[in-house]
Amino acid sequence: xxxxxxxxxxxxxxxxxxxxxxxxxxxxxxxxxxxxxxxxxxxxxxxxxxxxxxxxxxxxxxxxxxxxxxxxxxxxxxxxxxxxxxxxxxxxxxxxxxxxxxxxxxxxxxxxxxxxxxxxxxxxxxxxxxxxxxxxxxxxxxxxxxxxxxxxxxxxxxxxxxxxxxxxxxxxxxxxxxxxxxxxxxxxxxxxxxxxxxxxxxxxxxxxxxxxxxxxxxxxxxxxxxxxxxxxxxxxxxxxxxxxxxxxxxxxxxxxxxxxxxxxxxxxxxxxxxxxxxxxxxxxxxxxxxxxxxxxxxxxxxxxxxxxxxxxxxxxxxxxxxxxxxxxxxxxxxxxxxxxxxxxxxxxxxxxxxxxxxxxxxxxxxxxxxxxxxxxxxxxxxxxxxxxxxxxxxxxxxxxxxxxxxxxxxxxxxxxxxxxxxxxxxxxxxxxxxxxxxxxx
Amino acid sequence: xxxxxxxxxxxxxxxxxxxxxxxxxxxxxxxxxxxxxxxxxxxxxxxxxxxxxxxxxxxxxxxxxxxxxxxxxxxxxxxxxxxxxxxxxxxxxxxxxxxxxxxxxxxxxxxxxxxxxxxxxxxxxxxxxxxxxxxxxxxxxxxxxxxxxxxxxxxxxxxxxxxxxxxxxxxxxxxxxxxxxxxxxxxxxxxxxxxxxxxxxxxxxxxxxxxxxxxxxxxxxxxxxxxxxxxxxxxxxxxxxxxxxxxxxxxxxxxxxxxxxxxxxxxxxxxxxxxxxxxxxxxxxxxxxxxxxxxxxxxxxxxxxxxxxxxxxxxxxxxxxxxxxxxxxxxxxxxxxxxxxxxxxxxxxxxxxxxxxxxxx
Ligand code: SF4
Ligand code: SF4
Numbered sequence: 001x002x003x004x005x006x007x008x009x010x011x012x013x014x015x016x017x018x019x020x021x022x023x024x025x026x027x028x029x030x031x032x033x034x035x036x037x038x039x040x041x042x043x044x045x046x047x048x049x050x051x052x053x054x055x056x057x058x059x060x061x062x063x064x065x066x067x068x069x070x071x072x073x074x075x076x077x078x079x080x081x082x083x084x085x086x087x088x089x090x091x092x093x094x095x096x097x098x099x100x101x102x103x104x105x106x107x108x109x110x111x112x113x114x115x116x117x118x119x120x121x122x123x124x125x126x127x128x129x130x131x132x133x134x135x136x137x138x139x140x141x142x143x144x145x146x147x148x149x150x151x152x153x154x155x156x157x158x159x160x161x162x163x164x165x166x167x168x169x170x171x172x173x174x175x176x177x178x179x180x181x182x183x184x185x186x187x188x189x190x191x192x193x194x195x196x197x198x199x200x201x202x203x204x205x206x207x208x209x210x211x212x213x214x215x216x217x218x219x220x221x222x223x224x225x226x227x228x229x230x231x232x233x234x235x236x237x238x239x240x241x242x243x244x245x246x247x248x249x250x251x252x253x254x255x256x257x258x259x260x261x262x263x264x265x266x267x268x269x270x271x272x273x274x275x276x277x278x279x280x281x282x283x284x285x286x287x288x289x290x291x292x293x294x295x296x297x298x299x300x301x302x303x304x305x306x307x308x309x310x311x312x313x314x315x316x317x318x319x320x321x322x323x324x325x326x327x328x329x330x331x332x333x334x335x336x337x338x339x340x341x342x343x344x345x346x347x348x349x350x351x352x353x354x355x356x357x358x359x360x361x362x363x364x365x366x367x368x369x370x371x372x373x374x375x376x377x378x379x380x381x382x383x384x385x386x387x388x389x390x391x392x393x394x395x396x397x398x399x400x401x402x403x404x405x406x407x408x409x410x411x412x413x414x415x416x417x418x419x420x421x422x423x424x425x426x427x428x429x430x431x432x433x434x435x436x437x438x439x440x441x
Numbered sequence: 442x443x444x445x446x447x448x449x450x451x452x453x454x455x456x457x458x459x460x461x462x463x464x465x466x467x468x469x470x471x472x473x474x475x476x477x478x479x480x481x482x483x484x485x486x487x488x489x490x491x492x493x494x495x496x497x498x499x500x501x502x503x504x505x506x507x508x509x510x511x512x513x514x515x516x517x518x519x520x521x522x523x524x525x526x527x528x529x530x531x532x533x534x535x536x537x538x539x540x541x542x543x544x545x546x547x548x549x550x551x552x553x554x555x556x557x558x559x560x561x562x563x564x565x566x567x568x569x570x571x572x573x574x575x576x577x578x579x580x581x582x583x584x585x586x587x588x589x590x591x592x593x594x595x596x597x598x599x600x601x602x603x604x605x606x607x608x609x610x611x612x613x614x615x616x617x618x619x620x621x622x623x624x625x626x627x628x629x630x631x632x633x634x635x636x637x638x639x640x641x642x643x644x645x646x647x648x649x650x651x652x653x654x655x656x657x658x659x660x661x662x663x664x665x666x667x668x669x670x671x672x673x674x675x676x677x678x679x680x681x682x683x684x685x686x687x688x689x690x691x692x693x694x695x696x697x698x699x700x701x702x703x704x705x706x707x708x709x710x711x712x713x714x715x716x717x718x719x720x721x722x723x724x725x726x727x728x729x730x731x732x733x734x735x736x737x738x739x740x741x742x743x744x745x746x747x748x749x750x751x752x753x754x755x756x757x758x759x760x761x762x763x764x765x766x767x768x769x770x771x772x773x774x775x776x777x778x779x780x781x782x783x784x785x786x787x788x789x790x791x792x793x794x795x796x797x798x799x800x801x802x
Binding site for chain 1: 500501502503506532534536540542543545546547556561564567570574577721722724726752753755758760761762
């Protein structure tokens with residue numbers, strides 16, 4: 001550990017950064033609506049918690065910027081079992097979240113081009129391309145990303161992450177921990193659960209070696225408890241979408257989901273979501289809807305289109321349509337009941353094998369149907385994401401079944417979650433218009 | 442050049458069935474042939490196939506899914522797999538995973554569909570898990586056939602496959618002296634995708650007996666990718682002055698499974714797959730792959746490498762830039778050619794291969 005790195009972090013993060021970010025948040029909380037570029041004549045004013053989201057994420061990336069040299073750094077896939085690393089004091093970076101941030105800041109084309117110029121095809125996932133482009137060029141909207149000391153790839157979202165992390169492992173020449181989670185076509189057989197648990201156990205010595213310390217069982221339990229608490233709160237937050245009008249849209253969820261993905265297992269995340277839930281309850285009490293004139297309610301399937309959140313929110317909001325539930329954001333909440341702090345590794349094996357992305361196409365359809373019932377929805381938008389084959393394959397049948405067997409309108413809309421070059425403006429507008437018309441019939 | 446009489450796929454299937462056996466259609470890439478044979482089932486592999494009206498698959502799949510998956514589904518929907526009693530979908534990538542899932546959930550063919558998960562590591566737990574996957578598959582095959590082969594029967598079948606694979610490796614080792622042109626050689630190699638091991642063994646022995654120390658004409662090159670489809674490309678390479686001395690195709694060279702040591706038959710089947718040449722769909726590192734390719738090129742005197750890839754194949758596309766850099770550092774030129782097996786061999790592909798061979802010359 002370098003004393004200089006520690007001192008730099010203390011000064012830049014703990015003394016300067018924290019206070020500056022807290023001051024900016026204090027200012028923003030006093031004038032939240034002026035800073036909103038979104039149309040507040042049709043949509044509710046932005047959630048006040050937004051100022052804290054900015055502070056939290058800003059601080060997270062600032063910590064990352066000064067982490068190398070005094071704290072072990074791990075890069076982890078978004079569905080990865082992070083609790084062991086958190087308990088060992090790692091700074092954890094999720095390249096997918098960074099990719100999403102690049103998407104919202106419209107930086108993807110520039111950064112991804114760096115990867116494409118190095119020979120990476122535009123047919124590979126745009127998160128991976130953005131991350132590899134950033135790795136090769138150092139470009140990022142957050143100033144600087146810390147170099148990893150350890151990589152952890154968990155295949156519970158896709159196999160793409162393993163291909164991607166093998167590229168990172170070669171570039172950074174650091175250990176790559178693989179947690180391979182066999183795809184669950186129906187139910188996970190016992191040998192698959194045992195396999196995942198064994199890999200989790202085996203990941204501990206490598207993680208300890210890189211961190212230079214031993215894992216404390218108690219600390220792991222505490223981290224798991226915090227993960228569970230935050231996840232349960234997130235689930236409750238999404239559940240508030242059942243109210244009419246819904247106090248929260250999926251676009252709000254997309255904007256405020258970063259902490260549940262990248263800061264699970266931290267006290268601050270639990271406090272953050274408790275505060276957010278309170279704000280939503282206040283909205284419910286006052287009858288405030290995320291869409292001012294909510295008439296129709298929709299489901300969003302698959303990843304967000306990060307560079308067009310506002311476009312969709314406003315286009316639909318203008319027509320009184322609120323998108324209130326999403327299979328994607330639900331993925332970070334639905335497994336909360338499986339976490340058992342008294343059986344850390346056994347319950348982690350279950351939790352991490354069962355995310356929606358690691359489950360069969362029928363399960364995804366059943367989830368959509370359940371959400372349509374529970375949230376009283378009129379239809380669904382299925383984002384067919386060129387970049388994300390595991391999420392998208394099956395959507396053609398899912399859409400047809402929603403329409404034919406379930407009698408709800410469903411739109412399959414092709415785009416890419418991060419790369420605006422795959423967004424066909426006119427085609428999307430035409431398809432959305434036709435869909436909205438059908439909803440009205 | 443001489444060529445070898447290879448039994449046709451349909452004849453093989455019919456004659457196997459006529460003797461009371463069953464047939465399983467198997468999608469790419471890794472599985473155990475021996476396990477099927479122990480239940481008197483002939484595994485017949487489905488790599489596409491290329492010549493099929495692909496629009497049937499489009500009813501279920503987006504256009505950005507690779508043509509192997511599109512064509513396999515189209516083939517099934519058109520009735521091409523009706524002859525099969527069982528369908529196995531090994532897990533090689535996100536796209537095959539998706540295909541397995543929609544077959545089970547939505548398409549629901551009349552035959553039993555079974556997935557097989559392939560672990561992505563080489564650790565003890567990976568081998569154990571794969572063995573357990575084979576045990577689970579064996580239970581399904583037992584339900585289908587009513588048979589319950591014991592360990593001895595399983596080991597006998599494994600050893601027969603090992604013998605066939607050893608001969609397959611011999612064919613590669615003696616490639617240049619076999620007197621077979623590119624297309625004939627790959628027809629022979631790829632007959633392993635449907636011939637019973639004992640029949641393939643006979644064919645391989647016949648080919649090896651004809652071996653002479655002849656030197657081939659043409660620039661020695663190495664091919665890498667998933668599958669050499671359309672196969673006419675092999676002929677085109679020859680006509681352009683190239684001679685394929687070795688390959689790193691998922692359907693061919695990456696399945697040169699070594700002989701196993703385990704006495705437990707399920708562990709032995711798993712061991713053989715886990716110790717096979719590096720493959721991105723089995724999680725081998727890029728360095729392992731690069732080292733393997735360089736060694737392969739040096740052993741067979743290849744002057745360059747053609748990465749003959751299928752569009753949208755992510756497992757392949759991720760490794761390409763690093764592999765090509767490593768080859769370059771080792772003094773080997775390479776070219777990346779992207780094809781779609783739904784399309785006929787294009788002039789553009791032929792021109793690019795020609796230009797590459799000219800550089801090597
Ligand atoms: S393929 Fe899908 S799940 Fe995998 S990293 Fe890309 S967006 Fe995420
Ligand atoms: S060609 Fe590539 S993407 Fe397609 S099935 Fe094979 S491995 Fe998967």
